[in-house]
Structures are given as C-alpha cells and as structure tokens.
Amino acid sequence: xxxxxxxxxxxxxxxxxxxxxxxxxxxxxxxxxxxxxxxxxxxxxxxxxxxxxxxxxxxxxxxxxxxxxxxxxxxxxxxxxxxxxxxxxxxxxxxxxxxxxxxxxxxxxxxxxxxxxxxxxxxxxxxxxxxxxxxxxxxxxxxxxxxxxxxxxxxxxxxxxxxxxxxxxxxxxxxxxxxxxxxxxxxxxxxxxxxxxxxxxxxxxxxxxxxxxxxxxxxxxxxxxxxxxxxxxxxxxxxxxxxxxxxxxxxxxxxxxxxxxxxxxxxxxxxxxxxxxxxxxxxxxxxxxxxxxxxxxxxxxxxxxxxxxxxxxxxxxxxxxxxxxxxxxxxxxxxxxxxxxxxxxxxxxxxxxxxxxxxxxxxxxxxxxxxxxxxxxxxxxxxxxxxxxxxxxxxxxxx
Numbered sequence: 493x494x495x496x497x498x499x500x501x502x503x504x505x506x507x508x509x510x511x512x513x514x515x516x517x518x519x520x521x522x523x524x525x526x527x528x529x530x531x532x533x534x535x536x537x538x539x540x541x542x543x544x545x546x547x548x549x550x551x552x553x554x555x556x557x558x559x560x561x562x563x564x565x566x567x568x569x570x571x572x573x574x575x576x577x578x579x580x581x582x583x584x585x586x587x588x589x590x591x592x593x594x595x596x597x598x599x600x601x602x603x604x605x606x607x608x609x610x611x612x613x614x615x616x617x618x619x620x621x622x623x624x625x626x627x628x629x630x631x632x633x634x635x636x637x638x639x640x641x642x643x644x645x646x647x648x649x650x651x652x653x654x655x656x657x658x659x660x661x662x663x664x665x666x667x668x669x670x671x672x673x674x675x676x677x678x679x680x681x682x683x684x685x686x687x688x689x690x691x692x693x694x695x696x697x698x699x700x701x702x703x704x705x706x707x708x709x710x711x712x713x714x715x716x717x718x719x720x721x722x723x724x725x726x727x728x729x730x731x732x733x734x735x736x737x738x739x740x741x742x743x744x745x746x747x748x749x750x751x752x753x754x755x756x757x758x759x760x761x762x763x764x765x766x767x768x769x770x771x772x773x774x775x776x777x778x779x780x781x782x783x784x785x786x787x788x789x790x791x792x793x794x795x796x797x798x799x800x801x802x803x804x805x806x807x808x809x810x811x812x813x814x815x816x817x818x819x820x821x822x823x824x825x826x827x828x829x830x831x832x833x834x835x836x837x838x839x840x841x842x843x844x845x846x847x848x849x850x851x852x853x854x855x856x857x858x859x860x861x862x863x864x865x866x867x868x869x870x871x872x873x874x875x876x877x878x879x880x881x882x883x884x885x886x887x888x889x890x891x
Contacts, residue, residue, distance in 0.1 A: 509872040590804070660792045670780075
C-alpha cells in the first residue's frame with residue numbers, strides 16, 4: 493500500500509544517513525585528534541587505564557630528573573675522592589723519600605703541609621647544589637629512583653647513598669645538651685637545650701684557624717648530635733654557622749623523618765629549645781648524645797716526617813686506603829644510578845607505547861573507513877532522493 497502521509501522508504505533512508513553521519517563524525521574526530529579514545533565516553537575503561545599510565549609517565553619524568561641530580565652529585569663526590577687519592581699518593585711519595593737519612597725532611601714537611609691544605613680545599617669545595625658528600629656533614633642521602641605500582645597502591649623507592657668523611661676534623665669530648673628528664677611522661681613536656689657552640693655567634697668551621705679542633709669541647713661543624721625518643725632516633729650534623737635553633741630544628745625534622753608519630757609525641761621549638769610532649773599513656777625513654785665528627789683524614793694534621801717518618805708512612809697508607817674506598821663506594825653507587833636512569837628512560841618509552849596502543853587511532857584504517865563512509869553517504873543521499881520522489885508517482889493515478 494502506498495501512502496502520501498507515511499513514507500517508510502524515506503524514513504529508512506533518513507535513519508541510514510544519520511548513522512552514516514555519526515560514523516563519519518567519529519572517524520573525522522579520530523583523524524583530527526589521532527586518537528580512537530579521546531574521552532571517557534568513547535571507552536570509559538580504556539580511557540581510565542590510559543590516564544593512570546599517563547600519570548605514571550609524568551611521575552617517571554620527575555624520577556629521571558632526580559636520578560640526574562643524584563648522578564651529578566655523585567660525580568662531584570667521586571671526582572673529589574679521586575683527586576684526594578691522587579694528592580695522597582703524591583704525599584706518600586714524599587713520605588717515602590723522607591725515610592732516607594740524607595734528605596731535608598723540613599722541606600718535605602713543608603710540601604706535606606701544603607698538600608694537606610690542598611686536600612682540605614678539595615673536600616670543602618666538593619658540593620653540588622649545597623650537598624657535600626665527603627666533608628662529614630652527611631651520613632646517608634636518598635635518591636628517588638622508582639615509582640612502584642601494585643594492587644594496594646603506589647609507593648616510591650630510593651637508592652641510598654652512603655656519604656664518606658674525608659675531612660681532617662678530629663677532636664675530644666663534647667659538651668652535651670641537657671634534658672629536663674630521663675623519660676617523656678604523659679602530660680609532662682621534656683625540654684632539650686643548653687648546647688654550647690664554639691664561636692658564640694654560630695658554630696665554627698671544623699678547620700677554623702682560631703683553635704685546634706682537637707682541643708675544642710663545644711660544637712663545631714661536622715659534630716653529630718643524636719636524640720632518641722623511645723625506639724626512634726634522630727640525628728643532626730652541625731654545619732658552619734649553626735645556632736641552637738638550627739640544631740633543634742634539624743633534630744625535630746630528623747625524628748619526624750625517622751617515623752616519630754606526630755600524634756603520639758608533639759615536638760615544639762622555642763628559643764633554641766626543643767620540647768617533647770608525650771600524648772600516649774606510656775612513658776618513653778629519652779636520651780641525647782653528642783660526638784665529635786672525626787674525619788677519615790684526621791691524621792693529616794699530625795703527620796711529621798721530621799720527627800716520626802716511619803709513623804707518617806703507616807698513617808698515610810691507611811688514609812690512602814680510606815680515600816680509595818670512598819671513591820670506589822661513590823663509583824659503585826653512581827653506576828647503579830646510571831643503570832636505573834637508563835631503565836627509567838626505557839620504561840617511560842614502553843609506557844608511552846602502551847598508551848598509544850590503547851588510545852591512538854589506526855590512521856590507515858581510519859582513512860579507508862572515511863572513504864567508504866563518503867561513498868555510503870552519497871548512496872544514502874540518492875536513496876533518500878528516490879524515496880522522496882515516490883509520492884509524486886501517485887499523482888499519475890489521479891489524471
């Protein structure tokens with residue numbers, strides 16, 4: 493039956509055209525953006541996975557930067573250790589020469605003193621972005637190395653670098669700070685204070701010419717302060733110019749980083765004193781100790797080939813081994829960091845490839861599909877035109 497009110501053929505052709513137009517719009521969007529999944533509505537599951545992977549790629553870029561800084565820092569420390577080794581080797585040659593009886597040991601001692609000053613200069617200057625791994629101011633440094641994703645969440649991993657002390661610093665007993673109690677009792681704050689700094693206005697450098705570090709009892713740069721609360725211990729290395737505020741702030745930060753709970757113990761700073769309040773129902777032992785930072789090359793200042801050439805030879809051999817071990821340690825860790833950096837770069841590329849497999853459009857397929865859809869659109873247009881002409885044929889029945 494034919495009808496001038498309902499043109500079924502035209503409606504079918506029109507629906508076909510709408511479907512073809514929708515497919516063309518999607519194909520054109522793929523071609524213009526290069527993505528088959530450009531938003532969550534295209535494929536929610538794939539889009540969500542790709543976004544998580546993209547966030548990991550950004551995280552690994554930050555890790556790559558961290559590894560680059562760590563490698564550069566270790567390069568400085570390693571080269572400093574190698575330079576110290578070279579200078580100590582030169583010094584050993586002079587000490588060996590001083591073992592003979594018919595040499596001017598006084599002149600040799602002058603050369604040894606000059607080389608000692610040069611070693612101290614190298615150690616003091618071996619810093620990268622303010623971090624010195626050879627002067628005794630650090631113990632360990634963590635370099636961010638990985639982002640580990642699992643079913644339980646995301647965690648970061650570090651490569652730990654052990655600092656080496658190639659300073660010539662040495663000394664005797666220190667004046668410790670004081671604690672107001674031996675235990676941190678619930679509701680009763682304990683205060684740490686009373687540290688004395690050599691220099692008055694701030695801690696002196698470990699090699700300050702105003703006094704021999706071996707005779708100083710107050711704090712100088714390189715000295716170590718430890719504060720233990722319960723089973724958690726914080727440690728701070730005194731730096732040149734430090735005051736009591738800097739020291740107790742460093743101890744507070746170290747304790748927090750070591751895992752001391754802010755909810756269990758409240759740490760407050762005021763006027764160079766660190767107050768510890770126990771918020772638990774159990775008392776916790778608290779103790780403080782101070783130790784003179786003794787450098788691995790501290791015997792350099794006591795070498796004397798004029799009076800004790802044999803002793804000097806024994807001492808230089810031990811210090812030479814110390815500097816060699818330091819360089820080897822830095823070289824080993826730097827190699828590990830460089831390997832990790834290369835791996836992170838390859839992993840980042842693999843993640844990008846995986847994201848591309850999930851969301852990138854197949855341009856060859858899209859091109860072929862677009863051409864097919866264009867032909868279908870033309871045919872659908874012709875079909876709709878023919879369907880619209882059918883009612884015109886009914887006029888001939890009424891002539």
